[in-house]
Amino acid sequence: MPKDKFLKLIEGQRKTRGSKKFAGVFLDYLELVSQNPDIAKLSHKRLYDVIVSHGVDEIDDSDPRKYKIFEGDPVKVYDYFSDEFFGMERVISNLMRFLRSASLRGEESRQVLLLMGPVGAGKSALTEHIKASLEGESFFHLAGDPQQGEPLHLIPRSLRNKFEKMLGIKVDGDISPVARFKLLDELGGKYEIFPVVESTFSQRARRGIASVPPMDANSQDVSVLIGSEDISKLDKYPEDDPRILSLNGAFNVGNRGIVELIEVFKNEIEFLHTVITATQEKRIPSPGKHDMIFFDGVIIAHCNEAEWNRFRSEHTNEAILDRIVKINVPYVLEINQEVKIYRKQIKKSDFQSHIAPHTLEVASMFSVMSRLAKSQKCDIVTKMKIYNGDDVIEKGRVKKIDIKDLREESRDEGMSGISTRFIMKALDSALSDSEKNMITPNSVLESLIRQVKDHVIDEEDRDRYLELLQKIIREEYLKILENEIAKAFIAAYEEQAQSLFDSYLDNAECYTNRTTVKDRVTKEDREPDELFMKSIEECIGIVGSSTDGFRSDVTAYMFAKMRRGEKINFTSYGPLREAIETYLITSVKDIARIVTRSKSRDSDQKKKYSEMIQTLMDDYGYNEDSAEEVLTFAANNLWRDS
Ligand SMILES: Nc1ncnc2c1ncn2[C@@H]1O[C@H](COP(=O)(O)OP(=O)(O)OP(=O)(O)O)[C@@H](O)[C@H]1O
Ligand SMILES: [Mg+2]
Numbered sequence: 094m095p096k097d098k099f100l101k102l103i104e105g106q107r108k109t110r111g112s113k114k115f116a117g118v119f120l121d122y123l124e125l126v127s128q129n130p131d132i133a134k135l136s137h138k139r140l141y142d143v144i145v146s147h148g149v150d151e152i153d154d155s156d157p158r159k160y161k162i163f164e165g166d167p168v169k170v171y172d173y174f175s176d177e178f179f180g181m182e183r184v185i186s187n188l189m190r191f192l193r194s195a196s197l198r199g200e201e202s203r204q205v206l207l208l209m210g211p212v213g214a215g216k217s218a219l220t221e222h223i224k225a226s227l228e229g230e231s232f233f234h235l236a237g238d239p240q241q242g243e244p245l246h247l248i249p250r251s252l253r254n255k256f257e258k259m260l261g262i263k264v265d266g267d268i269s270p271v272a273r274f275k276l277l278d279e280l281g282g283k284y285e286i287f288p289v290v291e292s293t294f295s296q297r298a299r300r301g302i303a304s305v306p307p308m309d310a311n312s313q314d315v316s317v318l319i320g321s322e323d324i325s326k327l328d329k330y331p332e333d334d335p336r337i338l339s340l341n342g343a344f345n346v347g348n349r350g351i352v353e354l355i356e357v358f359k360n361e362i363e364f365l366h367t368v369i370t371a372t373q374e375k376r377i378p379s380p381g382k383h384d385m386i387f388f389d390g391v392i393i394a395h396c397n398e399a400e401w402n403r404f405r406s407e408h409t410n411e412a413i414l415d416r417i418v419k420i421n422v423p424y425v426l427e428i429n430q431e432v433k434i435y436r437k438q439i440k441k442s443d444f445q446s447h448i449a450p451h452t453l454e455v456a457s458m459f460s461v462m463s464r465l466a467k468s469q470k471c472d473i474v475t476k477m478k479i480y481n482g483d484d485v486i487e488k489g490r491v492k493k494i495d496i497k498d499l500r501e502e503s504r505d506e507g508m509s510g511i512s513t514r515f516i517m518k519a520l521d522s523a524l525s526d527s528e529k530n531m532i533t534p535n536s537v538l539e540s541l542i543r544q545v546k547d548h549v550i551d552e553e554d555r556d557r558y559l560e561l562l563q564k565i566i567r568e569e570y571l572k573i574l575e576n577e578i579a580k581a582f583i584a585a586y587e588e589q590a591q592s593l594f595d596s597y598l599d600n601a602e603c604y605t606n607r608t609t610v611k612d613r614v615t616k617e618d619r620e621p622d623e624l625f626m627k628s629i630e631e632c633i634g635i636v637g638s639s640t641d642g643f644r645s646d647v648t649a650y651m652f653a654k655m656r657r658g659e660k661i662n663f664t665s666y667g668p669l670r671e672a673i674e675t676y677l678i679t680s681v682k683d684i685a686r687i688v689t690r691s692k693s694r695d696s697d698q699k700k701k702y703s704e705m706i707q708t709l710m711d712d713y714g715y716n717e718d719s720a721e722e723v724l725t726f727a728a729n730n731l732w733r734d735s
Contacts (some may be wrong), residue, residue, distance in 0.1 A: 180430030423507025
């Protein structure tokens with residue numbers, strides 16, 4: 094590509110970026126605020142507004158999840174999260190409720206938000222996404238202030254009341270020592286000419302978004318949070334001169350926006366005290382000999398349950414606990430949503446292989462069931478289905494078990510079990526083992542079994558997981574497969590089903606009326622074909638003396654329909670339909686068995702077999718290899734001795 098194409102792109106972007114930004118002095122800013130007080134809002138409200146600006150909907154009445162999963166609650170769905178996070182609606186609405194009340198300057202605005210949940214439940218991903226919502230949003234701040242402070246803090250205390258009335262907003266907080274020095278030293282105290290700039294939030298540029306990784310006790314130093322004194326400048330300036338301050342700690346950087354504390358309880362308690370002061374007093378200590386510095390930001394921390402329990406059990410931590418709003422981030426317990434997580438992860442990776450139907454479903458069954466507690470009311474598969482919003486049919490009836498009752502039985506569900514990462518690893522290793530560049534339910538089950546054997550140390554867990562994989566999920570998968578194959582071939586063979594039906598009806602009619610059948614092809618009269626009729630009837634267990642009754646019932650039923658002018662086809666009479674479908678499936682089984690097992694197969698069988706493969710490919714999302722695998726698997730496991 095020629096160079097000038099790149100240059101054009103670069104310059105074009107620079108132009109649009111540079112042009113719109115505001116730069117002026119405080120007086121100009123005041124005018125802006127009086128026109129639009131919203132630009133001076135505090136961090137919680139800014140974050141809340143930006144997320145809401147992407148759109149919010151209440152979960153629709155027509156969405157089956159509303160009643161089956163959320164028990165009819167009017168759950169809100171925030172568009173900003175809905176493409177990335179699945180099955181986390183409750184977590185997200187708790188989070189948004191927190192931000193909303195914090196944005197009204199309630200007590201929540203002085204609390205740390207803590208996301209607590211098991212490994213791989215999405216705490217980090219959620220926090221990243223929240224931080225990203227601010228990225229590129231613009232805000233106004235004092236020029237040259239390392240804390241990018243709110244310009245309104247320039248207004249002296251004595252005038253605050255008047256300004257607040259004129260602008261219609263409340264002003265809390267003071268400028269940083271660095272800004273104060275600039276005001277006094279360079280501008281002679283004339284705050285109306287203090288330069289104000291417009292910037293955008295950027296984590297990489299350390300503007301308004303900061304992240305603090307956990308630190309070990311030795312290297313732990315609050316300067317990570319509040320900045321430090323630049324010792325090299327100490328011989329140039331006096332000790333209390335703000336020019337020696339490097340306000341580059343997380344709370345300086347994250348002022349106006351977000352400070353994230355990763356695995357927060359791994360830090361020393363002193364460290365946490367600084368955090369608490371920042372949130373409770375909205376002030377942070379300054380390095381060296383300066384007054385506390387104002388801070389306004391959303392503090393989001395995360396940790397896992399073990400860390401939380403350890404921390405909570407310490408009596409001395411009570412004061413800190415009181416300043417934390419904890420939101421649980423459990424694992425997803427809905428298979429359909431869990432599948433979406435893996436689909437998303439795979440889409441983001443360079444995984445470009447074929448994923449056979451039901452592969453992610455089977456993996457998700459495993460992770461979900463590993464997370465479920467035993468119920469007194471039903472078995473684990475039933476529970477999994479109810480949690481997924483599926484109807485569980487037993488003996489022709491929908492089983493009546495209330496999701497609410499199941500949930501009440503075990504309140505802490507979702508805080509343990511197999512993590513999303515464990516599954517992703519198994520998917521990856523199934524792929525790298527595959528010679529055909531694909532993953533299938535079988536290869537993933539195998540890879541999960543291997544991984545459980547290698548990595549799950551707790552014996553009880555290991556046994557439970559192996560039972561899930563080797564027995565329970567395997568059986569579920571076989572059922573799914575059996576249904577799918579039946580559906581696929583009955584649809585594909587509709588024509589055949591219809592001609593079987595016509596033929597059966599001709600024969601049954603003549604048999605019942607004791608006449609002969611006119612052959613549709615040769616036009617010759619012949620006796621009713623008993624063998625043929627029997628082969629159909631056997632499929633639904635009609636044998637011996639009951640065949641006569643069945644044949645006359647079918648004939649009477651069909652002719653009554655025809656007399657009424659109704660159209661008839663192979664689905665018209667339930668029992669016959671079932672018989673024909675079963676007959677077709679049996680021939681599918683036979684062909685699959687013959688072709689996948691024995692070396693001797695005639696060309697007709699081969700042709701039929703490749704038609705089956707084609708049907709699975711065209712309508713069900715298999716490729717040739719996975720369709721072959723699945724038919725072989727079915728032939729070996731489903732149709733063994735039938
Ligand atoms: N409900 C979900 N929706 C979408 N993605 C999810 C969900 N749960 C987990 N994930 C994905 O799983 C991966 C692991 O999650 P993440 O790293 O955020 O977990 P974590 O809770 O921070 O775990 P840890 O305690 O180990 O740090 C991420 O890529 C995340 O996007
Ligand atoms: Mg994490």
